[in-house]
Amino acid sequence: MFIIDVGITQKLELTLKLTLDSTAANVISAWENGTVRVGDTWYPGHLILTPETIIKNWQVTRPENLQLSHLEPVISLDPEIIIVGTGMQLIFPNTRLTKLLAEKKIGLEIMDTPAACRTYNVLVHEGRRVAVALFNK
Numbered sequence: 001m002f003i004i005d006v007g008i009t010q011k012l013e014l015t016l017k018l019t020l021d022s023t024a025a026n027v028i029s030a031w032e033n034g035t036v037r038v039g040d041t042w043y044p045g046h047l048i049l050t051p052e053t054i055i056k057n058w059q060v061t062r063p064e065n066l067q068l069s070h071l072e073p074v075i076s077l078d079p080e081i082i083i084v085g086t087g088m089q090l091i092f093p094n095t096r097l098t099k100l101l102a103e104k105k106i107g108l109e110i111m112d113t114p115a116a117c118r119t120y121n122v123l124v125h126e127g128r129r130v131a132v133a134l135f136n137k
Contacts, residue, residue, distance in 0.1 A: 025051035066093035079131035085116030
């Protein structure tokens, strides 16, 4: 909420909305270390999310061990971009992964999980074919 002082005795209050209050798409409404809330439901552990699909219990171990085969469930959903959230810290997977996905015409962004959640929501609201794959210990 912003308060703008327009005089000694009069104040104008404005509320700034950064996202829509509701959407039919899966958007991330909260994140805590180890769990993500999509809408009103909390999902613990590693997770793949698109505007239409939630894949729980994504079978991965550590970001630095990420292989193309781990992303097959995401690739099958036909995203234009995959965002990988690597947990609390930014950890880069094998650089060859970017090239392999580019050959499939899919962009890859690597970031820490909180940043991945925020970026995913922005792209969903822009109507992009985005997927987020979250390492969430």
